[in-house]
Amino acid sequence: MVARLAHPRVLLALGLFLVGAVLAFHAWNGPSDAMLVPRFVLTLWCGVALAITLVEMSRVTGLGSWSLSTLLVLMAAMLIAAIAVASLGFLLPALPLVALTLWLFRLHRPLPLAVGTLAIAGGLWFLFHHVLLIRLPTLLTSGAL
Amino acid sequence: MKPMRHSLALMVLAGASHTAQAQETLEIIVPFAAGGATDIVARSFEPIFSEQLGVTSVIRNLAGASATVGTSEVAKSEGNPNIIGYEPAGALSIQPSLKDLSYGPDSFTYICRTTSNPMFLMVSKSSDIEDFDQLIAASQEQPLLYGSSGPGTLPQLAVAALVGESDLEASHIPYSGSGPAMNALAGNEIQIMADTETILENYDLRPLAVFAHHRIEGYEDVPTISELGLPEMEFSVWQGLVAPKGISDERKTQYSEACQATLESDRFKSFAENAKAGIAYLGPDEFESFVKERFEANKQVLRDTGLLD
Amino acid sequence: MDIILAAVGDAFTWQALLAIVVGTWAGIIIGGLPGLGSVVGLTIFLPFTFGMDTITGMALLIGVYCGSVYGGSITAILINTPGTPQSAATTFDGYPMTQQGRIGEALGWATFASFFGGVLSCVILIFCAPQLAKFAVNFGSIEVFALICLAMMCIVGVSKDSIMKGLVCGMIGFFLSMVGADPITGANRFTFGSYALSSGLTLIPVVVGAFALSEIFMRFASRDDPGAKIPEAKLRFPRLGEWFKRVIELVRGSLIGSFIGALPGTGAAAAAFISYATAQKLSPRREHMGQGEPDGIIASESSNNAVTGSSFIPTLALGIPGDVVTAMMMGAMVIHGITPGVRLMVDQAQTVYALFVVLIIVNVAMLILSKPSIGLFRYLFRLHQGYVMAAIVMFSFIGAATVRGNPLDLVVAAVTGILAYALRRAGYPLAPLVIGMVLGPELESSLRRGLLIKNGDFLGFFTHSGISMALFSLLALFIVWTVWSSLTQWRQSSANARRAESDASK
Numbered sequence: 001m002v003a004r005l006a007h008p009r010v011l012l013a014l015g016l017f018l019v020g021a022v023l024a025f026h027a028w029n030g031p032s033d034a035m036l037v038p039r040f041v042l043t044l045w046c047g048v049a050l051a052i053t054l055v056e057m058s059r060v061t062g063l064g065s066w067s068l069s070t071l072l073v074l075m076a077a078m079l080i081a082a083i084a085v086a087s088l089g090f091l092l093p094a095l096p097l098v099a100l101t102l103w104l105f106r107l108h109r110p111l112p113l114a115v116g117t118l119a120i121a122g123g124l125w126f127l128f129h130h131v132l133l134i135r136l137p138t139l140l141t142s143g144a145l
Numbered sequence: 146m147k148p149m150r151h152s153l154a155l156m157v158l159a160g161a162s163h164t165a166q167a168q169e170t171l172e173i174i175v176p177f178a179a180g181g182a183t184d185i186v187a188r189s190f191e192p193i194f195s196e197q198l199g200v201t202s203v204i205r206n207l208a209g210a211s212a213t214v215g216t217s218e219v220a221k222s223e224g225n226p227n228i229i230g231y232e233p234a235g236a237l238s239i240q241p242s243l244k245d246l247s248y249g250p251d252s253f254t255y256i257c258r259t260t261s262n263p264m265f266l267m268v269s270k271s272s273d274i275e276d277f278d279q280l281i282a283a284s285q286e287q288p289l290l291y292g293s294s295g296p297g298t299l300p301q302l303a304v305a306a307l308v309g310e311s312d313l314e315a316s317h318i319p320y321s322g323s324g325p326a327m328n329a330l331a332g333n334e335i336q337i338m339a340d341t342e343t344i345l346e347n348y349d350l351r352p353l354a355v356f357a358h359h360r361i362e363g364y365e366d367v368p369t370i371s372e373l374g375l376p377e378m379e380f381s382v383w384q385g386l387v388a389p390k391g392i393s394d395e396r397k398t399q400y401s402e403a404c405q406a407t408l409e410s411d412r413f414k415s416f417a418e419n420a421k422a423g424i425a426y427l428g429p430d431e432f433e434s435f436v437k438e439r440f441e442a443n444k445q446v447l448r449d450t451g452l453l454d
Numbered sequence: 455m456d457i458i459l460a461a462v463g464d465a466f467t468w469q470a471l472l473a474i475v476v477g478t479w480a481g482i483i484i485g486g487l488p489g490l491g492s493v494v495g496l497t498i499f500l501p502f503t504f505g506m507d508t509i510t511g512m513a514l515l516i517g518v519y520c521g522s523v524y525g526g527s528i529t530a531i532l533i534n535t536p537g538t539p540q541s542a543a544t545t546f547d548g549y550p551m552t553q554q555g556r557i558g559e560a561l562g563w564a565t566f567a568s569f570f571g572g573v574l575s576c577v578i579l580i581f582c583a584p585q586l587a588k589f590a591v592n593f594g595s596i597e598v599f600a601l602i603c604l605a606m607m608c609i610v611g612v613s614k615d616s617i618m619k620g621l622v623c624g625m626i627g628f629f630l631s632m633v634g635a636d637p638i639t640g641a642n643r644f645t646f647g648s649y650a651l652s653s654g655l656t657l658i659p660v661v662v663g664a665f666a667l668s669e670i671f672m673r674f675a676s677r678d679d680p681g682a683k684i685p686e687a688k689l690r691f692p693r694l695g696e697w698f699k700r701v702i703e704l705v706r707g708s709l710i711g712s713f714i715g716a717l718p719g720t721g722a723a724a725a726a727f728i729s730y731a732t733a734q735k736l737s738p739r740r741e742h743m744g745q746g747e748p749d750g751i752i753a754s755e756s757s758n759n760a761v762t763g764s765s766f767i768p769t770l771a772l773g774i775p776g777d778v779v780t781a782m783m784m785g786a787m788v789i790h791g792i793t794p795g796v797r798l799m800v801d802q803a804q805t806v807y808a809l810f811v812v813l814i815i816v817n818v819a820m821l822i823l824s825k826p827s828i829g830l831f832r833y834l835f836r837l838h839q840g841y842v843m844a845a846i847v848m849f850s851f852i853g854a855a856t857v858r859g860n861p862l863d864l865v866v867a868a869v870t871g872i873l874a875y876a877l878r879r880a881g882y883p884l885a886p887l888v889i890g891m892v893l894g895p896e897l898e899s900s901l902r903r904g905l906l907i908k909n910g911d912f913l914g915f916f917t918h919s920g921i922s923m924a925l926f927s928l929l930a931l932f933i934v935w936t937v938w939s940s941l942t943q944w945r946q947s948s949a950n951a952r953r954a955e956s957d958a959s960k
Contacts, residue, residue, distance in 0.1 A: 009880045016622060023629065023644065034636040034643055036905075037898040038629070045625035048618050055618070056880075071674055075872050078667065078847070082868035085851075086861035094851065098844045101670075105677055105840030116841055124848045128856070132498050135172070135205040136852065137861045144170070178493075178858055185785040188501070206497075207859035209653030210635060214860060217649075243640065247649065290907065296640030318595075318903050319638055324781070328768070334594040334907065347794065420788050 007060040010053060017049035074104055089139030090129070094121040171195060171202040174230040176215025178208040182343075183384060187231040189416040190259065190407060197403035211297065212236035213246055220248035224391035229256065229400065234383045235298055238439040242447055243297045250440045253387040254397055255433040257404035260417065261383035261425035262341040263357040264303050265367065269330050270349040277353050277373050280337070284314040291315045291337035292326035297452070300326075302443060303339040303356050303380040305450040310375050341382050343421040356380035379442075383425065385432055401429050461807030464509050465815060473506070473514040474812065478819045481521020482827040486529050488666035488846055489853025491538035491658065492522040492779045497856070500786060508790040508805060513812045515786055519779055520572060520762045520816045523722055524824070527564040527755050528831055531557065532687055535669045535846070539661045540722035540758045542888050543730045546612060547743060547750030554746050558690035563748045564755045565824040566692055567704060571756035572817035574708040575715065575763030579770075580810050584799075586716045586764070587771035593717055595903040596918045600925035601717075602897040605724060607932050608731030609886040612744070617940075619882040627890025628897075630655050637899040638906070650862050657723075657891055659854040659863040663870025664884050666850045670843050671875040677839065684842065687832040689825055692748075703737060703752045711760025716768060721779075722761040723892045729757035735935070763813055769794050770806060 004010055024042035027035045077100050081093040098121040102113055128134045139145050173194075175187045188204060195202035207215035212233055219230035230253075241249045268274050274283055283289065293301035296319045308315050318335055320326040327348050329335045338350075342361075345352055352367045356378050360369060371377040386404055388397065407413055408426050417424050427435055447453035464470070477499065484495040495518040503511030526541030531548035544564060551560035578586070593601070606624070613620020633644045634654025645651040697704070707729045714725035733753035734743050743750045765780045784794050792798065792805055799806055835842055854867040874884055908914040916926050 008876075012876055012880050016626075020625075026644065030643070031639075031641065033902075034639050034641045037901065038632050038643065041625050041628050041632070041894075045622060045629065048622045048625070052616075052618050052622060071671060074674055075671065075875075078871065079865070079868045082851070082864035085855065085864050090851075090855060094848065098848060101844040101847055102840040104674065105838070105843050107838055107840035112838070116844065120841065120844050120848055124845075124852060128852055133203050133501070134494070134497060134856050135203060135859065136855050182785065185788055188504075192504075205859055209858050209860060211640075214653050214858075244642075244652070245649075296636075296638060316906070318906050320903075321637065321899065322781075324768075328591060329594060332591040332594050 004057050004060055007056075009056045009060055013049060013053040013056050017046060017053055020045040020049050070104060074101065077101075085137050087139075089145055090136035091122065091125045091145060092139060094125060097121070170227065171198065171200045172228045173202055173204050174215045174219055174228065175204055175206050176208060176212035176230065176232065176236055178206055183212075183231065183233050186260065186384060186420065186422055189413060189420075190231065193407045193410050193413055194403055197406045198399065210244075211240050211295065213240045213244065216240075217247045219387060219389055220252040222389040225389055226392045226396050229386055229388045231259075232385055232387050234381075234439070237385075237387070237436050239297055239299070239302065239443050239447075241440065242444045242453060250437050252390060254390055254392055255429050255436065256386040256388055256397065256400045257408075257429065258383055258385040258425060258427035258432045258435065259404065259408060260422040261381045262343070262421070262423045263355055263361055264299065264339050264341055264380045264382060265345050265352040265364075266304070266307065266337065266339050266354045266356070266370075267345055267350040267352050268337060269333070270351050272333075272336065272351075274336075274353070275351075277368070280353060281312050283336075285312065288314040288316060289337055290318050290335040291339070292329055292335040293317060293319050293338075294323045294326060294340075295319050295321065299380055299382055300339045302446050302450075303378070304337060305452070306378055306380075306446045307339075307370070307375070309446075309449050310378070311373075339380070341421075342423075346421060385427070385436075397429060457804050458807055461804050462811050464804065464808040465513070465811035467509070469506070469510045470513045470812065471815070473510045474517045474815055474819050475823070477514040477517025478521040478816055479517075479823050479827065481518040481523075482525035482528070482820070482823060483521075483830065484518070485522030485525025485541075486537045486827070486831060487849045487853075488529055488535045488537055489658070489662045489850040491526065491540070491853070492519055493658075493782065494853060494856055495519070495522045496779065496782045496786075500782070503786055503790070508792065509808050509812065511786065511790055512783075512809055513816070515783055516809070516812055517816050517819065519783065520759065520813070521820060521823075523759055523762055524565070524568040524572075524755070524820050525827065526758075527568065527751075528561065528687070528828060531560045531564060531751075532831065532835065533669060533684055535665045536661070539657055539888060539892065540726060540761075541754065542661070542665070542723065542885060543612075543726040543754035543758075544751055545665075546730065546754070546885065547745070547747050550744070550746035551748070551751070552685060555685070556746065557685055558688040559692070559748065560746075560751060561687065561824075561828060562690045562692055563751045565689065565821065566697060567707065567752040567755040568759040569817055569821045570704045571708040571711055571758070571760035572762055572820065573814060574705070574756075575712040575760035576810065576813045576817065578712045579763045579766055579813070583767045583771050586713075586767050590716045590768060592919070592921060594919075595900045595907065596915050597921045597925065598717070598896065599900040599904050599915065600922050600929065602724075602893050602900065604925060604929050604932065605728045605731070605893055606889070606897065607929070607936070608727045608734075609889055610936055611731045611734040612727075612885045612889070613883040616881065616883075620886040623877065623882050623884060624886035624890040627660075627887035627892075628894035629890075630660060630887075631891045631894040632898065637895065638902045650860075653858075653860065655866055656857055656863065657888075658857040659867040660870050660891055661888055662850040662854050663867040663872075664874040664887055666846055667867060667871025668874035668878055668884070670846060671871065672878065673839070673843065683839070684835045687828050687835065689828050700749060700752060703733060703749050704756050706732065706736070707753045707756030708760040711757030712764040714757070715761035715764030721765075721892075722758040723888070724896075725761045726754045726758040727889050727892070729753045735932075759817075766809070766813075770798055770809075 020042055024046050027038040027042050077097055081097040084093040099117040102116050107113055129136050173191055175184050177183045191202055191204055207218055213236055216232055216236040222228045274280050291304045301317055315337055323344055330338050354370055355361055355367050357369055405426055408424050481495055484490045499514055499518050503514055523540050526536050526538035527544045530536040530541040530544040531552055534545055534549040536542045536545055548560050609620050609624040610617055634652055636643050642652050710729040711725045730753045733749055734740055737749045739747055739749050769780050769784055787794055851864055854863045
């Protein structure tokens, strides 16, 4: 029974329940007018998530599969790039992210990789930021980069 | 692959020439999404303004949290001479009292006020209420509802102040903007709304009073609040330019002169005519004291009406 | 009559026609790129209209708007990633059809339904705008609350495999929309002291994360699987007999879209979900919906494109923008000296008629341009999968960063993408998350306003007006029907199982 808890599906449902519980606790402690609807929504969330946890636990067998190592690299890169944009501007985090995405999708020849990175990250950035004048987050105060 | 390489080379070329000429790009922050009422005025203002200054400029829409996100971006760019904000009344004179923000009225270099429109107290044309006394009488019989474009906005403050000072019995229903509130007024879900001439002209509305010191041209038969035997009240929807603190006086004068010239240009005047935006220039010092005065006045209203303790 | 002829003349100038072609085509492409939607498209083209005359400028913007609503369906069908939130409901049946190799048919139905919905709503706009506007005004907070409750029922419909999982995703979406300032009191909710969170979460970053980024992760996990390649896009229009067979579906979707579009504050995404939920109850082929049934595409695409025409009804008749997109269009009109409002039809009838003509031409242009646009996507998707995926990442990031200029939205998109991948792998449907986020804010604020109006008396909602009574009875009927049909299904399946068991024991 305890071993089943380690199955990803069960963990996910349990995680949803716990997050919901924390938020619901917060909502029930808040002001009754602003939190009226959140209370209802989050209580329902908790109830349903708990039910899903129980159902998943009764259904799963074994430990499930945990193999997503290279995917984790892509996810982490995306998250780091997204966080970095706020302080480094749009272009600098975008270049390595695109290069990594191309590499991970099995594009290993250097020329296509370089051209692809420059065209997709640099080109789109330039198009929006400098040609269409739709401003993306910037590094320099002058707004050029 | 070939066309791709060509276009890439073109882009690099264009980029080089572009950055060479755009050494100094003035960024005008508009704290609303593109296409909103304030954004439209800013976008008509911007080309003439940058022409006067002789720089290239670009509008950056930075929306959210009742316009305070964009406004605080201006405030925190201290010393940067290439950023200014096109600001609405609420973000400068109401929100700092309501929320715990990173800026206050002292966080800016004030450049100019561009437009100002007095607010009217309005009811639907289909209602039988013809003047303010009838409105009070009707509200005594059955309490009325007034709309606004959101909590803590000028339409709410104006009517809330009126409710505090008179026998008017009315409670507040916030909507997500003037449009939905007008829909509710047309469907008689709410009965009262305070807003500007633009709204008054665009919908079937009847003005009962104006929140200003004197009667307004074109609406000579609409009394001011003080003529109704109530304390004087002034509420107007205004906009203005602010820069971060720490820019040079020379730069500030440049900005305010360009602002004045823009407001006096025929191009902007004809736009303002269409959009019913009342041009109301105030220079740097007058604008600063105006904002601070409005800030204190609004804070008092918020306190009196219990929105702020 | 003269005025109509003059209006047609205004619309058929070469500048206006050029603007329509350019705008519509650009709109289709922008709409098709995940992350970039109607709002980004209009933002790009708004500055170009300043130098144009009124009709040309409006033609460009209307083209971009209608084109982008249609364009979203192309990527929804091809790669299971709706280009815009409005097309989220198109993935339900569009992508299964692609997986079955019926891609040309799916794109054909999406195109034809878009065209049909767009044109029918134009006709409604031209002939019934004043009446519909007057009727829509009767939809106060309480009526809207009832309507949105009804619409929320489609969460049950789109989460076939597990209603519980759908429900929890719906609640997550609903919750995400509640972060930030409370719409009624202005108090901060769930910000935990962070100023960045007080401006709340917006739809585009969440949709980009939930569909586009999670799809990239899904494709990454199966990147060496030859079956996971993006198939060749082609377009096959339905034959006359085929569309005649489904004409009721087309008309129903278009009418629902036209009506929802005329209500201020709803919009095309809500219309598509409501229409899809209705089709699930009323389509004669409802058992197949969700498994690649053209009726699902028709329900979604005819209704979201019908919104494009009818969202002008409150704008033109009352000066009230129906959604963010029409608010932007209204702003553009003001720049060109058209003041939307009650007197517009009287004062500037010629301009208004010219806009109607432009709307119809745009829809025809959309039908003609669908082929080259899909061809372009075919060309793009023929590139190495890496280029396509990297470009989708970039477009998603650009879309999230420009929606309101806040870099936090990029983080929201990335986190949503990672969570959405986990949810998808565990069999949670993601559409309810978007439904919760689209409908949640309106549900909450209409409920709260209704409570203020009724002084806290919730029971008073049911007897508020004829419309609200009708809608609430419909809601009750809907619930009973859903419970009843799932009960009988359950009984049938368990009876079958028992029979199978007894068969086996013999």
